[in-house]
Amino acid sequence: MSKFKFSVGPWNVHEGADAFGPPVRESIPLTEKIKKFKEIGFDAVQFHDDDVVPEMNDLSDAAIKQKAKEVKKVLKDNGLGAEFVAPRLWMDPRTIDGGFTSNDPKDRDFAQWRALRSIDIANELGCNKLVLWLAREGTLCYESKDPVLSVNRIIEAINKMLEYDKNIHVLIETKPNEPIDRSFCPTIGHAIALSNKTIDPDRVGALLESAHAILAGLDPANEIAFGLANKKLWSVHLNDQNGIKYDQDKTFGVENLRQAFNQIKVLVENNYGKNGEYVGLDVKAMRTQKIEDSYRHLYNSLKIAKILEDKANKFDYTFQKKCVEERNYEALEMYVLDLIMKG
Ligand code: XLS
Ligand code: MG
Numbered sequence: 001m002s003k004f005k006f007s008v009g010p011w012n013v014h015e016g017a018d019a020f021g022p023p024v025r026e027s028i029p030l031t032e033k034i035k036k037f038k039e040i041g042f043d044a045v046q047f048h049d050d051d052v053v054p055e056m057n058d059l060s061d062a063a064i065k066q067k068a069k070e071v072k073k074v075l076k077d078n079g080l081g082a083e084f085v086a087p088r089l090w091m092d093p094r095t096i097d098g099g100f101t102s103n104d105p106k107d108r109d110f111a112q113w114r115a116l117r118s119i120d121i122a123n124e125l126g127c128n129k130l131v132l133w134l135a136r137e138g139t140l141c142y143e144s145k146d147p148v149l150s151v152n153r154i155i156e157a158i159n160k161m162l163e164y165d166k167n168i169h170v171l172i173e174t175k176p177n178e179p180i181d182r183s184f185c186p187t188i189g190h191a192i193a194l195s196n197k198t199i200d201p202d203r204v205g206a207l208l209e210s211a212h213a214i215l216a217g218l219d220p221a222n223e224i225a226f227g228l229a230n231k232k233l234w235s236v237h238l239n240d241q242n243g244i245k246y247d248q249d250k251t252f253g254v255e256n257l258r259q260a261f262n263q264i265k266v267l268v269e270n271n272y273g274k275n276g277e278y279v280g281l282d283v284k285a286m287r288t289q290k291i292e293d294s295y296r297h298l299y300n301s302l303k304i305a306k307i308l309e310d311k312a313n314k315f316d317y318t319f320q321k322k323c324v325e326e327r328n329y330e331a332l333e334m335y336v337l338d339l340i341m342k343g
Helices: 030-040 061-077 105-125 147-164 188-195 210-215 220-229 257-269 296-313 317-326 329-341
Strands: 006-008 044-048 081-086 129-133 169-173 204-209 233-238 279-281
Touching: 006 296, 030 061, 030 296, 061 081, 061 105, 081 105, 105 129, 105 147, 129 233, 147 169, 147 188, 169 188, 169 233, 188 204, 188 220, 204 210, 204 220, 210 220, 210 233, 210 257, 220 233, 220 257, 233 257, 257 296, 257 329, 279 296, 296 329, 317 329
Parallel strands: 006 044, 006 279, 044 081, 081 129, 129 169, 169 204, 204 233, 233 279
Antiparallel strands: none
């Protein structure tokens, strides 16, 4: 029986478009996805603002809240919570050059409007977490933005969110690159430093995604540990990634099972979830999957996470201590691999 509560986003069941090709699967309606998430064994759903309120740019603030109420009912009917809302600031023509760091003040206003509406939506869904995946807050052409001013602009934007709602908690989801070349906030360390510059550091934390850490050339388990040590790890997006190339969002553990084990181990050891944090799975089905099997990666990720949790609970700390005392790390390494490999 897992001690974790698991969450997932509607974008994790997608139509299969990539940078080089169109969709290959039909869209599945949100209510159907929500029902299925429950059946698979999830506890909560993560949302982009426009997952909840499609075409929200054309709606009044009141209409946005009304639509969010309807989605809340669907969640309630299915016995699921909402974990967070994230403004989707990378799709709109107004955020081509970034949101909070755009060179155009009108675009920055639009980004701020979406962030505040996301807070409204979060309130209607009954959650107090806003995730900022700072997708385009960086540059394609290095000299196109002032990098110091840009960091300060992100801090100012977060301050406005904190002022707008005294309960909202802002989680920065870090990623070093893609869709931009260089990000202004690439790692968990950056997120924490940034949080400390805001008007209320206790309400600004981080979300670590495994693949994003790997893309930064870092170890995801140590990024998780750094967040935990700073009491700033308020969500995770577990998935996998084969080396430093395009963002793959693969099923958790399929590329590097030991690295996956160590992520789960550090979460287990630190009693992650004790303050209600969820283990999110930000995984995507391969483009080749047929529609009838487009949830398979979710089943598999959940299964692997739970098996690794079980293994982490069986970890023999007495043997580890002995190996450490003898400085016999070869023995310790083999023990870990045996633990992972044996049934
Ligand atoms: C990027 C995700 C993105 C965020 C939430 O990793 O797919 O959607 O997790 O905004
Ligand atoms: Mg993510």
